[in-house]
Amino acid sequence: MRGKRLQQIRTIADLESLRESILQKRDSGKTVIRTCISTGCRAKKSVKIIDGLRNEIRKHGLQDQVEIKKTGCHGFCEMGPILVVEPENIFYCRVKPEDDVDIVSKTIIDGNFIKRLQWKDPGTREHTKYERTLPVYIKQKKDISFNCGKIDPTDIEDYIASGGYSALGKALATMTPAEVVETVVASGLRGRGGGGFPTGIKWRICSAAPGDIKYIIANGDEGDPGAFMDRSLMEGDPHSIIEGMIIGAFAIGARQGFIYVRQEYPIAIEHLSIAIQQAEEYGLLGKDILGAGLDFTIKIDRGAGAFVCGEETALIISIEGRSGTPRPRPPYPAIEGLWGKPTVLNNVETLGNITKILSKGADWYSNIGTDNSKGTKIFSLVGKVRNTGLVEVEMGTTLREIIFGIGGGIRKGKRFKAVQTGGPSGGCIPISKIDMPVDYDSLRDAGAIMGSGGMIVMDESSCMVDLARYFIHFLLFESCGKCIPCREGLKQMHHILTNICEGLGERGDIETLTELGRFMTTTSLCGLGGTASNPVLSTIRYFRDEYDAHIYNKKCRAGVCKNLFEYYIDEELCNGCTLCKVKCPEKAITGKKKKPHMIDPQKCIKCGICYSLCKLEAIRVR
Amino acid sequence: MKVPIIVDGLRVEIDQGTPIINAARKAGVFIPTLCYHEALKPYGSCRLCMVEVVHDKQRRLVTSCNFPAEGGMEVFTDTSRVRQIRRMIVELLLARCPEVLMIRTMAKQMGIESSMFKKREANECILCGLCVRFCEEVVGVSAIGLANRGIDREVATPFKVASDVCIGCGACTYICPTGCIEMVPDEKTPRLRRMKMGNLTLVPCTNNYQCESCPREENFLAEMKNVITEFRSTYRRFTEKK
């Protein structure tokens, strides 16, 4: 562990000489074991694995030749804990504490691969030896999440060694604040928190706003359930967010910054706190940063975890110490924000882009992506795909490439039905649009949103009406309840959708939902109500036949809405294995061994046990 | 700086940046509102005041209670879109508060017989927040607040702790558009009035805000200490002003 640093970095030359001395001290031939200690892997005992590895290494007297590096998230959490052995780049996943002995003796000492720890493609069953050849990674473009899983997020020197803080050095030494703003404008970067507002324009408005006191806030609230790209960035590469904030502070003239992190992210809070403290010790935060006369400090603020607190005005009110409820705009925060002062509020991933833009230039950046959506975006790919996790791709990559190329297609050989993008208030996109490029405008035109980058993949077993009901139910309790369209609209929507799912749908319901949904979109006070009807409107647009079937035929073909279907056994397919009969809790299944079975619809409670058990898929829905 | 703007074809000169609704009032154009009050900061919750604005060749819907007027703006307060929005809001409110006279009158004026929405409730509060904001911004007492999120949102005492910071001024009763707040005499000290709204009753302090000798149980005092100390200064200021 490093002791307290007495010699602060005072100039850019200091920074460069420090970088050089760190790199010189490194021994490139040394074996480094990179292990993830972020939320996902830590939950699967990665800390215990590290302790075990340390012991084994000591036992073999290899302390000087092998280094263990604790890193942030690789994005492939489902396969965690993940471990990479360098310089060979050997990739192991689903490592258990018991594997420590083998890893050290077989791989580190003998240089052999351990097959059972390698990644096996669930489709082709092929094993992958190296991280760099992992199919899931090859198709990605890891610009923003590059450091995640590579560097030790709790060691500023590791960040500096990988080129960290050089973008800040460049900005302070060679650019004026206005030039920084214009570089960000020229890059075409748009906010990654949901709205997609051009970041440079926001900075320009704020820097032009009158007033001496200005603030910059990083939004790490990430209230979207199932999404964790912001968490993994904060845990895995906290300095890139801090560096982005310092550059932003320089550009707009702020002296104080805040990072708003939800309480439920203790590791993110810990890593950010360590990073801030180290940056202060090294003189990269505080007074006269890099001798350029910039004073800037950062505080961490903990959010209480309400979804609506991620909305910019609610977040600002929450930092002010009052309960987080959105307020009408204008005035926009860039003019009148925290404590009435001009404030830039950016998502943490947006800020993560800043260092790349500054160091490689606006031209380089604006060449990545599509006409109106530049750069890369991290998505959280979950649901019925084979490979779930975080994926970073160039804007404009098709849904097919993400879901089938990287995600490996649908699990258990089922068929793709739809993908829901943009979190709970996103929209569902059907198979007919699978070749659509993913960027802000295409998603909006398709009735969905980029949101923060959540992607939930659904197969044929999902009922789209039930899905819409599910999201509306979530939003009903997450809405702040301040404005009428959102609060009352969601209540009525939920009521109508519940009725449809229970078989009480009536003629006219679809029209009422559509009218109400459009009304909510145009009239709600904040983005929550403004996007809340997306799940309903998009499913009506693409899956209207399912709504019709629910309302008019009282049928749920996906077999989800219990009142609207029944199970039956296909006599042709059933071989009479008796498995379902034995497991049915209601004894609703009858039949002789090796003869087709039958379900008594009167007794069946539709628990679905038989349906998921039958290997021959003889149990059907009608 | 005075700038010209056009409201429904009528030209008025107003200060740059004042809310559109003021311009409309100056032009004599009526825009219905439920959560707006001159004495309070714009709140933007009812959305009834929405109008269409054409500015810099852009046409958009905004809430007139907070949207700043700018020179050259053209405002339309009675387009079919605006009427459609008002209608939808009233239909939603009618489903929430079918008994409230004011809502029923509004509905009648728009020719709405009964709400198209089937989920009916028997609420009387429309959560416009006028009472809460008046109590905070004008009276300076904050005896009531808005608690909970989403469909559970309601007017309640701060942190839902029993509180006796209400001074019984009656401002909330006066301002509430639906008339769901009453002032009732306190049982023990009839000269003090209590604020009463549904199940929520605020007890005015009977000990003249001398917390040190509060006859109430200790844990209540501990809970309320901060709220009360803060209030006492405000209360004094308020009573001295009178």
Ligand SMILES: Cc1cc2nc3c(=O)[nH]c(=O)nc-3n(C[C@H](O)[C@H](O)[C@H](O)COP(=O)(O)O)c2cc1C
């Ligand atoms: C209901 C709601 C929730 C939001 N949650 C988040 C969030 O968790 N994180 C985030 O960065 N932005 C969130 N936003 C978007 C913010 O309001 C804001 O637009 C964004 O943080 C601005 O940063 P950007 O321009 O870098 O995207 C949310 C918006 C709404 C309406």
Ligand code: SF4
């Ligand atoms: S849209 Fe919903 S969350 Fe936003 S202010 Fe209105 S009620 Fe609150």
Ligand code: SF4
């Ligand atoms: S009690 Fe009356 S004034 Fe207060 S929020 Fe409800 S309707 Fe508005």
Ligand code: FES
């Ligand atoms: S008056 Fe209620 S939103 Fe403007």
